[in-house]
Amino acid sequence: MLLVRRMGEVEAANAMAREALPGLEVGCSLPVQGAVRDEFLRYVDRCASTAATLPGVLFLQRGDGGLDRHSCHGMRARLHGFEGHALVLLHLDAPALDRRFRLLAAKLHDARRIMQERRRRTLQLQSLMREREALLVRMEADAVARVSAERERDEVLARLYRAGQDERRRLARDLHDHAGQHLVALNFGLRRLLPHLMGTTAAQNELDGLLGQAQDVGEALRRVTLALRPAALDEFGFVTALRYLVDEWSRATGIGTEMQVCGEEVPLPAEHAITLYRLSQEALTNVAKHAGRPSYASFVLLFSxxxxxxxxxxxxxxxxxxxASTxxxxxxxxxxxxxxRERMSLVGGTLELESSPGQGTSVIARVHLTIDAPHHA
Ligand SMILES: Nc1ncnc2c1ncn2[C@@H]1O[C@H](COP(=O)(O)OP(=O)(O)O)[C@@H](O)[C@H]1O
Ligand SMILES: [Mg+2]
Known part of the structure; x- marks a missing residue:
């Protein structure tokens, strides 16, 4: 162990130091020369400015001029009552010289081990973090996929719903346009036979029976058509559903429409609503089919x-x-x-037609409204 001044002069040396460095004299410089001396002075300088232990390497000259390499360990020395330049305490690392130095080296080794352990843990933590991040990314992607799957499902449901509605509309129209109207024709045909059967009671009874059956079929048909009524009637009520119908027709045909609602609107019994709705569909179809090139079709709903x-x-x-007789x-x-006209009479209403060539056409449907109808649309 040595005490040296900032410029490298030896201040004190213990017995072991004197033994390791023969010829060492207090007050003289350490045997360090040439380029290694500058390095040595820089090292002493650094040690002088810190209270912490600072490991280093020292090359000292032997008597024969060769260099000995010493691992060493330096720190600022604090000697009580010493005045003057800072002193540095140097431990030289020679196996036989200082047990404490080896302890220090062992501690350094421990420190390195601890550092390595810390680094290993840091790496572990970092890889955990990365895994978590990847997991988060995956979860986010999953969420996105789920949202898009849900949206797709909603679209499919909406498509199915629309398809269902279209199907109902088609069925209802088929029933109304074909079955219903043929039934009307059948009824007329049967009634036309009546006068020819006067006097033949059996045949007349038979015909009455047939008329009754036709009426039953008509009733059944009416119930089915009612069940197949457009969902819009249930969802939005008659007036709004009619508005949609008229708007849709206008968009499809390119013919302008106008719809006015006058008076105080009241809810309609379901059967009235479906009857007027179907009537409106037929009237619009006729305008598109037969009216030539009308500039408009107008709807007026008058509640009185x-x-x-x-x-x-x-x-x-x-x-x-x-x-246009029946x-x-x-x-x-x-x-x-x-x-x-048939349908209107079934709900106790009437139908009037006003038309002549070149004068346009008016279809006027009237129904009675009782205040407390059982089913409203
Ligand atoms: N808005 C209209 N404009 C002109 N002609 C019409 C109109 N509505 C009905 N008609 C006439 O009345 C006829 C009967 O109509 P309709 O009973 O609905 O039968 P269809 O539509 O199957 O011909 C039509 O063929 C047409 O000549
Ligand atoms: Mg028609």
Missing amino acids: PGHLTLTVDDDGVGFEADE LSLVSQGKLGLIGM
Whole structure:
């Protein structure tokens, strides 16, 4: 163990140091020369400025001029009562010289082991963090996938719902346009037979039976059609559903429409609503099919106490409404207008047609409204 001054002069040396460095003299410089001396002075300088132990390497000259390499360990010395330049305490590392130095080396070794352990743990933590991050990314991707799957499912459901609605509409129209109207024609045909059977009681009874059956079939058909009523009627009520219908028709045909609701709107019994809705569908179909190039189709709903009047007008080519007798229409297989009238009479209402060639067409449907109807639409 040595005490040296900042410029490298030996201040004190213990017996072991003197033994390791023969010729060492207190007050003289350590035997360090040449380039290694500058390095040595820098090292002493660094040691002088710290209270912590600082490991280093020292090359000292032997008597024969060769260099001995010493691991060493230096720190600022604090000697009580010493005045002057800072002193540095140097431990030279020679196996026989200082046991404490070896202890220190062991501690350094421990420190290195601890550092390594810490680094290992840091790496472990880092890899855990990375795994967690990857997990988060995966979870996020899963969530995104789930949301898009849900959206897809919603779309499929909506498509199915729309398809279902289309199917109902198609079925209802088939029933109404074909079965319903043929039934009307059948009824007329059967009734036309009546006068020919006067006097033949058996045949007349038979015919009455057939008429009764036709009526039963009509009832059944009406119930089915009612069940198949457009969902829009249930969801939005008659007036809004009608507005949708008219708007949709206008978009499809490119013919302008106008819809007015006058008076105080009241809820309609389901059967009235479906009847007027189907009537409106048929009236619109007729405008598109027969009115030529009308500039508009207008709907007026007039609610008055106890009554509802629906008028559908167009300014198309019109037709000879007076000559469109029931019989001639049936014989031509034109069952739309007749069907409308039939349906209106089933809900206790009436249907009027006003038309003449070049004057456009008006379809006027009137129904009674009782205040407390059982099913509302
Ligand atoms: N808005 C309308 N404009 C002109 N003609 C119409 C109109 N509505 C009905 N018609 C006439 O009345 C006839 C009967 O109509 P309809 O009973 O619905 O039978 P269809 O539509 O099957 O011909 C039609 O063929 C047409 O000549
Ligand atoms: Mg028609």
